[in-house]
Amino acid sequence: MKQLMKSETVREKLDMPRSSFERLVKLRTKGFPAPVYISRSRFFDAAEIEAWMTGLADRAANEA
Numbered sequence: 001m002k003q004l005m006k007s008e009t010v011r012e013k014l015d016m017p018r019s020s021f022e023r024l025v026k027l028r029t030k031g032f033p034a035p036v037y038i039s040r041s042r043f044f045d046a047a048e049i050e051a052w053m054t055g056l057a058d059r060a061a062n063e064a
Contacts, residue, residue, distance in 0.1 A: 003045070004044065005043060005044050006043060007041075031055070
């Protein structure tokens, strides 16, 4: 079973301003995972967010 994280929790975890986070979600830049909507609430698969963050860190390390 997927573990879902609230949108706000993901934004806090990424330590990102709301406007930047909304742009990231809307444009799905850098392969950002798609949200899951339940009623009017937006959630993200926790495993997909972790994988995305790990991949982002790996790319940054390779560029340095």
